[in-house]
Amino acid sequence: MDRLRSECPWDQKQTMESLSHLTIEETYELIDAILNKNMDEIKGELGDLLLHIVFYSKIASETNDFNINDVINSICEKLIERHPHVYGNDVAKTEEEVKKNWEKIKLNNGRKSVLEGVPKSLPAMVKATRVQEKARGVGFDWENVNQVFEKVKEEFSELHQEIKKTNNQEKIEKEFGDVLFSMINYARFIGVDPESALERTNKKFIGRFNYLEKEVKINKMDLMKMSLEEMDLIWDRSKKKFP
Numbered sequence: 012m013d014r015l016r017s018e019c020p021w022d023q024k025q026t027m028e029s030l031s032h033l034t035i036e037e038t039y040e041l042i043d044a045i046l047n048k049n050m051d052e053i054k055g056e057l058g059d060l061l062l063h064i065v066f067y068s069k070i071a072s073e074t075n076d077f078n079i080n081d082v083i084n085s086i087c088e089k090l091i092e093r094h095p096h097v098y099g100n101d102v103a104k105t106e107e108e109v110k111k112n113w114e115k116i117k118l119n120n121g122r123k124s125v126l127e128g129v130p131k132s133l134p135a136m137v138k139a140t141r142v143q144e145k146a147r148g149v150g151f152d153w154e155n156v157n158q159v160f161e162k163v164k165e166e167f168s169e170l171h172q173e174i175k176k177t178n179n180q181e182k183i184e185k186e187f188g189d190v191l192f193s194m195i196n197y198a199r200f201i202g203v204d205p206e207s208a209l210e211r212t213n214k215k216f217i218g219r220f221n222y223l224e225k226e227v228k229i230n231k232m233d234l235m236k237m238s239l240e241e242m243d244l245i246w247d248r249s250k251k252k253f254p
Contacts, residue, residue, distance in 0.1 A: 012062075012069045027070055034063045046210060092116060107147075114148040125149050136206050139195045147199075156200040159193070166193045218253035219246060 015022040037059045044052035068079040093113055096103035103109045114125050122128065125148060129141045146152060153159050170186040177183070198205040226245045227234050234242075 012065050016069055016073075022066075025066065025070070027067055030063060030066060034060070037063060042207075042210070046207060046214070110144075110148045111150070114145065134206075136191075136195065136209070139192055140199065140205060143196055143199055153196070153200070156197070159197045159200045163190070163193045163197050166190045215253050219249035222249040222252055 012022075017023075037056065041053065041056035041060060044056045064082065065079060068077065068082050072078040091098045093116060094109075095101035095112065095116075096109065101112065103112055117128060118125065125145045126142055129138060129145065133141065143152075153162070166186070166189045170183070170190050173179075173183050173186045195205045198208065223242060223245050224234065226248070227237070232241075
């Protein structure tokens with residue numbers, strides 16, 4: 012990285028701001044590799060992310076703000092502080108106890124709210140999951156999964172009623188948001204990552220639709236002129252290819 016910053020025009024031009032959107036892209040590429048269970052791709056994408064960490068640290072070192080050693084030391088210090096049950100005398104025998112301790116430590120370090128650490132720029136679904144997890148960390152949560160499922164049904168009913176009685180799109184959108192939030196809550200209780208679950212379904216749909224397009228082309232048909240019934244016949248076959 013030292014050599015790239017001194018000899019490569021592209022690397023010389025980069026700033027933390029210009030790299031930030033590329034870092035997000037690299038993160039999503041890592042997630043794709045994980046979902047595909049491709050260890051070679053995961054290895055490569057981890058390397059790309061590591062390069063970004065080194066890059067940011069190099070830029071900061073040029074202004075004497077911090078360097079890569081400072082970055083590594085800071086995470087070591089944070090891990091020690093967040094694990095008093097490992098490095099101190101506290102006791103935490105379950106995952107939930109660990110999470111509660113984390114939130115207490117963060118509040119003791121000056122945070123005014125347990126939700127303060129949730130980035131505003133997170134995608135809405137990821138943000139909802141993190142908000143719910145942090146609220147759970149201080150004991151604000153449903154007691155069991157059945158309560159959550161009943162809440163999901165309640166929110167669906169309220170959405171249905173709102174659609175039937177009004178044309179107010181703002182109110183319908185609000186109720187739809189409540190449905191999504193309750194579904195994310197339910198996913199958390201049954202141990203499902205909603206973002207990963209939806210992405211798997213996206214990949215399945217894309218695979219099936221690509222199969223549909225391919226079959227239409229092989230049979231010299233026109234997708235735009237086909238009936239829904241004709242499409243469904245091929246779609247049903249695609250389900251065997253992409254279950």
